[in-house]
Amino acid sequence: MTVSTHIPTRGASLMTLWREADGIQKAAALIGVTLVLLALFAPLIAPFDPLKQSLISRLRPPMGFERYKDGFFLGTDELGRDVLSRSLFGLRLTLGLALLGAIIGLLVGGTLGLVAGLRRGWAEDTIMGAVDLQIAVPFTLVALLILALFGSSLTVMICVLGIAGWEQYARIVRAEVRKITELPFIEAARASGGGPRYIALTHVLPNIVSPLVVQFTLSLSNIVILESTLSFLGLGVQPPTATLGSMVGYGRDYMPTAPWMVSVPAVLIILITFSVQILGDWLRDRADVRLRAR
Amino acid sequence: MTLYILRTLVKMVVTLFVIVTLVFFATRLSGSPLDTFLGEGLTPEDREAMIRYFGLEGSIWQQYVSYLRGLLEGNFGLSFLERRPVAQIVAERIGPSLQLLGSSLVLTICVAVPLGVIAALNRSSWVGSAVMALAFVGYAVPNFVIATFMVLLFAFTLNWLPVVGNGTALHFIMPTIAMSGVLIAALTRFTRNAMLDVLGQDFMRTARAKGLPETVVILKHGLRNAGVTVLSVLGLQIAGMAAAGNVVVEAIFSWPGIGELLVKAAIVRDYPVLQFGVITVSCAVVVINAVTDILYAVADPRIRMAKG
């Protein structure tokens, strides 16, 4: 039995992937790419400064409605700011925060899981105890309390999003490490004098990439929803900066009178989570197939 | 088996103790009730008086020890804001939250299990894909978006459904749907996967070979076996999500539940309410998890072996 690295995309060019995908997956991929591009190039695309207020043209509706203000295609918000520009920058920040949060979660959880898997004894007990703890307390609640207690700044927000899913990574990594270290070739490596770090880097890490990628993708959408929920409750980033969630949150009072303020960011949130979910599931199915084939 | 239950219980107590400690120090280190609007317009002497009134004098360690002693004696303290026993306040609020959780669970099971079975049976046809796409939508739409749009449509515009509180059965419709979206999506997927696993098993083939009608095979053998997995997932996932995920739903529907109480308590630093509330919620989750674990172990001896 030869074990090599099993990254789901390895050997499969993007073209092959595209050909294998069904309609919904293709749509999701297109949406995802579009959103990322919009976020990346927000400063170039956005017609206005997202923070620029105009108190005399508040709450103007989108193009095609009465009282539409020229150039403000998706209308203006309660301070006369351009909803399109704010949504684009909101998208950028929301995606950025989610990515950062997921990476922190991956690094923290992955490292702890690796340690727990390679070392036995108190280190493992402590880490797995922390994992149990994290599972025991509903995280949305924890996040709400942390933000309410320590105030809502960007830093606190990133930390909260970062610890949102670490326990999942830790469990996956530990389980995989356990499985792998019991395989004969690790024994061989150990026998030939490889230290735990050497074993971890050369043998374990390549083999757990696949489940981690899947988990990473799935957690992205959870983090987007968490961030949106917190921002909706006014516990997110500080105004005037906006994320998609905070735009929905601050705009909800205007729901019956100025629905465009809420609809645009809400649709963007749904598009993000929808496409990320489908892509994550797709990756998982592919990984499963490979794991079974192994 | 007894040993296994004992271990689970000990773990539970340790977990709760750690939670209590974390909450105690996190709340106190992050500020006092006098930093919130309760302290608005107080002069320094006033603040001294209020500190004594709230019983916040002494070092944080002394307070911690006396809080733990109180816990053991079953004395959880008085709310700073309302000046009545926190146990009473939390008890008032946990009922409505549980009602909403219950109705969401019922809706979730009634919708998700059939959907999951349909998706599994029609795995390769468009029906299956459609069901799964629907599940993804459910996952993708945050509950505050569902809730906000439902209020606009069914209450504001059509005047069909009430929006305030938990008075009648009608009051449950919108909050329940808002709460259930994500749960339905999750459970549909789990059911589908569990069914797929079961459908490929030997005993299913045997059942079919015995000439039983397909419906009976699926319902009696397939679903029953998939049910074990589905239920354990339900216990784990739902307890956590539902206990906290409803803060938004509670706010929008003025639902007198626990989520909103805790957020308010955190904002004004009403330590006793916050501590006891978090303890109650985590207790509920920990107990549900432990019970699920134990039941699972009872149902499936292999786990007992592996864990014990």
Add this chain to the structure above:
Amino acid sequence: MKTFLMTTAAALMASTTFAQSITVGAANVSDYLDPGRDHSNVGSQFYYNAFDTLIDRDHSKLEPEWVPALATEWAMVDDTTMEFKLREGVTFHNGEAMTADDVVFSLNRMYQASFAPYQVRAKDRLANFAEAVKIDDYTVQIKVHRAEPLWETLVSLQQVMIIPEEYTKALSGDPLVAEDGDYEAFSLAPVGTGPYAISEFTPGQKVVYTRFDDFWGDLAPLEQATVIRIPETASRITALKTGEADIVTNIAPDQLALINADANLKTEGSATALFHVMIMNVNHPNLTDPKIRQAMSYAIDRDLLNEALWLGKAVVPSTHTMEEMGALHMPELTTFEYDPEMARKLLAESAYDGEEIVFDAFPVYYTNGVLAAQAIIEMWAEVGINGKLNVTDKWTGNDPEMMARSWSNPMYFADPFGSFGVMWAPDGPSEGAGRFNTDDAYAEAWERFRFSKDVDARRAAYGELMERIKQDPPVLPLYRPFESWGMNKSINWKPQSGHIPYVLDFRAGAIALADS
């Protein structure tokens, strides 16, 4: 007035079979109900229906017109003593008869407060009151330390509403002694003498008023009034539409058109007797130069804020004054104005060098609060002030790091002392919090303003105080917010100008239901 009462009576007769009860959807409900302890904007909604003071005023009138309430007559005995003849036959909601003992108990629990929350309230407005003394069962004297120009005003405060002595003392511990526990228990089961009894109270959630048939005055027009908490604005408006609420509170101006567009609904509103203010920390190292703070004020176009956020319905003051204050209403003073040129000039003369100035704001507490704060930051930027918004639930008003923040200065009673005075007295809450300084000259002017018998002397002294504020500003009143209530058209209710802010007055003459 008379026709109004007739309508009420007619309405009552017309629908004797139809229960006269309403539901109010409020943005917030108190966590406790004790008129003595409370001075919050949330709490002031709830007391007037259930409690009485010795002296009341005609709340339909802007100018104070004192009317007998639990006291039928009052007169000065000497410079520092006033004697009150109490109304006979007054009953508390629990059936106890009201006597001088209850009055003395209620007043002295504030005047000689031992319970910490009372001490706090007593000091800022009742410091001059020494004690209440029982003369006989229906006669009480109140003694002050120094001659008091504001007798009636300070006897008609919410904080000195009358509560039953025996009932309160018996709530916990020794039934004959007033303990802290008694007051805490009282705030959960409040009892007064007003036209409605509080028959149900769930802190933070629900208050139910039930008509009190043994009330000493005109019987309450409603059988029952239930106030429930509906925190979300959109949900409050929706509840009005679905009929779950008959009246809803705290409607922002942006939402008025929406309610008025419905044929069954209407809105009532008024420029509430309180100022949304910006406070500035005179002792913050970056703000010690008064010119910087003056510039921060001059830069803010309050009229534009009013036009944009309040549809022009708010009132922008030229100084810290309100028309409710009668002879002490001094709109001729110009303490605060918008002058961006002046702001730039002052900044140039000052040591200001682009340092970040943080503006703290509560997230939802004040209508339009976060919007106004964001607009202010933009206005600052126009003149070259580098502002940054910090939305937080924390009260930073006594944090030495605080630079500027939003707050409100309510009119606790109709006198400058009841609004500017409570907040900005020497050794008052602002100075105590370390963000405002006074000196001997300020204290001397304050004394003349507070205690002069002669109205003109008080006016002159107040003018001097305002000039001090102008030269070294710790505060900028932004506007009197226009607060609105949405309601069903069948309800005849509106906020009355003689009340302190936010009072939900459902007494006879204040509310009527059309036949439905």
